[in-house]
Amino acid sequence: xxxxxxxxxxxxxxxxxxxxxxxxxxxxxxxxxxxxxxxxxxxxxxxxxxxxxxxxxxxxxxxxxxxxxxxxxxxxxxxxxxxxxxxxxxxxxxxxxxxxxxxxxxxxxxxxxxxxxxxxxxxxxxxxxxxxxxxxxxxxxxxxxxxxxxxxxxxxxxxxxxxxxxxxxxxxxxxxxxxxxxxxxxxxxxxxxxxxxxxxxxxxxxxxxxxxxxxxxxxxxxxxxxxxxxxxxxxxxxxxxxxxxxxxxxxxxxxxxxxxxxxxxxxxxxxxxxxxxxxxxxxxxxxxxxxxxxxxxxxxxxxxxxxxxxxxxxxxxxxxxxxxxxxxxxxxxxxxxxxxxxxxxxxxxxxxxxxxxxxxxxxxxxxxxxxxxxxxxxxxxxxxxxxxxxxxxxxxxxxxxxxxxxxxxxxxxxxxxxxxxxxxxxxxxxxxxxxxxx
Numbered sequence: 001x002x003x004x005x006x007x008x009x010x011x012x013x014x015x016x017x018x019x020x021x022x023x024x025x026x027x028x029x030x031x032x033x034x035x036x037x038x039x040x041x042x043x044x045x046x047x048x049x050x051x052x053x054x055x056x057x058x059x060x061x062x063x064x065x066x067x068x069x070x071x072x073x074x075x076x077x078x079x080x081x082x083x084x085x086x087x088x089x090x091x092x093x094x095x096x097x098x099x100x101x102x103x104x105x106x107x108x109x110x111x112x113x114x115x116x117x118x119x120x121x122x123x124x125x126x127x128x129x130x131x132x133x134x135x136x137x138x139x140x141x142x143x144x145x146x147x148x149x150x151x152x153x154x155x156x157x158x159x160x161x162x163x164x165x166x167x168x169x170x171x172x173x174x175x176x177x178x179x180x181x182x183x184x185x186x187x188x189x190x191x192x193x194x195x196x197x198x199x200x201x202x203x204x205x206x207x208x209x210x211x212x213x214x215x216x217x218x219x220x221x222x223x224x225x226x227x228x229x230x231x232x233x234x235x236x237x238x239x240x241x242x243x244x245x246x247x248x249x250x251x252x253x254x255x256x257x258x259x260x261x262x263x264x265x266x267x268x269x270x271x272x273x274x275x276x277x278x279x280x281x282x283x284x285x286x287x288x289x290x291x292x293x294x295x296x297x298x299x300x301x302x303x304x305x306x307x308x309x310x311x312x313x314x315x316x317x318x319x320x321x322x323x324x325x326x327x328x329x330x331x332x333x334x335x336x337x338x339x340x341x342x343x344x345x346x347x348x349x350x351x352x353x354x355x356x357x358x359x360x361x362x363x364x365x366x367x368x369x370x371x372x373x374x375x376x377x378x379x380x381x382x383x384x385x386x387x388x389x390x391x392x393x394x395x396x397x398x399x400x401x402x403x404x405x406x407x408x409x410x411x412x413x414x415x416x417x418x419x420x421x422x423x424x425x426x427x428x429x430x431x432x433x434x435x436x437x438x
Contacts, residue, residue, distance in 0.1 A: 006194045008136045009150035010090055011037050013121055014055055016129045020115035030103050032199045040095060040181035053096040053111050058087045064089035077181045081203050086196040095186045108185045115162050127152035156195045160386035163190045187336045225323045228252040231311050231330045234288060236425040245366045246301055247291030257318040263289045265309040270359060274303055294355060301425040302386035306410040334415045336408045343437050348396045352408055357382050358390040365411050368394045404435045
């Protein structure tokens with residue numbers, strides 16, 4: 001594949017082809033002739049107009065045949081797995097200029113004949129033009145790209161093909177008007193395909209030497225593996241998110257299958273995962289998982305983070321590869337304490353403690369919902385001790401008398417100001433997450 005210099009290398013190769021061809025045909029009767037690759041508005045015209053063939057790249061488009069080759073290039077976590085080529089078609093116009101009558105027509109005719117007789121840029125031609133003292137090299141690039149070479153163009157998998165294209169009078173009129181240049185005899189060409197490819201590190205699968213343990217081939221099982229259809233807090237199906245200390249109810253099929261099962265909670269945004277064991281007594285369509293509270297596991301303060309998780313089950317059976325089910329989404333909401341819960345009218349200062357503690361990138365996306373007002377924090381303090389919660393300070397100006405519900409919003413996920421009691425479960429607002437202003 002080629003590098004970032006490939007487009008300039010194609011233009012240089014075409015200019016060299018036209019220059020050598022005009023020299024071989026000996027157009028001394030026409031006068032001195034030059035071949036350039038300039039925008040038409042920078043070519044001298046008028047009384048001092050030179051004998052000149054100009055090649056101008058006016059458009060670049062994706063090549064449809066190669067467009068999806070090598071995709072996808074990233075896995076579900078955004079890591080690079082391949083370097084798909086950037087496949088491009090280059091669109092040129094060749095314009096002839098002349099100082100005398102018929103000179104422009106003669107030059108255009110010779111140029112078109114040369115491209116007609118050379119419909120493909122061979123690898124030898126490209127190596128001749130781009131090797132040695134190449135007109136296109138890494139010195140014109142920033143230092144980080146300065147080691148690139150245009151010579152890679154000669155080794156790309158497809159050859160460079162040159163095809164004439166007919167432009168309508170309207171297309172030519174629009175083009176020359178946009179370039180603000182004087183029109184001269186012009187022919188358009190499509191040059192295809194240029195393949196530009198990055199050289200970044202990718203993942204590669206190892207060769208397959210055995211099919212299963214001891215090369216026994218695939219194993220067929222009569223029973224299915226577990227699959228998940230949903231997850232919700234066990235307290236109530238009305239709760240939109242789980243919290244530390246909650247039981248989580250999973251629904252699906254074959255959840256009581258034999259084997260060691262582990263629940264895997266993956267937070268893609270923070271790029272970490274937490275594992276847990278299901279509670280005993282699973283049925284084929286239901287399973288319970290307990291999310292430890294801080295009192296049960298002090299490390300839960302730092303192991304978990306507020307956010308959206310993908311929950312999947314990983315099963316291990318003897319003599320079989322591990323199996324991971326599909327993932328289902330579940331959000332972890334923050335647990336908060338508010339101090340004070342009673343205040344006087346006017347400016348109200350609140351201290352909010354957040355469990356689990358906030359990660360550094362979450363501080364900028366955290367706010368307090370005081371009644372119906374959204375308030376950014378004055379300070380956010382996350383202690384160095386990983387077992388301590390995050391403490392946030394807020395000031396709410398000009399608060400009138402009333403009762404105000406408090407919620408902490410982190411990355412778009414609100415704390416749940418809800419208390420659950422009774423059987424069947426009944427939801428009510430938690431008085432410890434209200435502020436009474438009187």
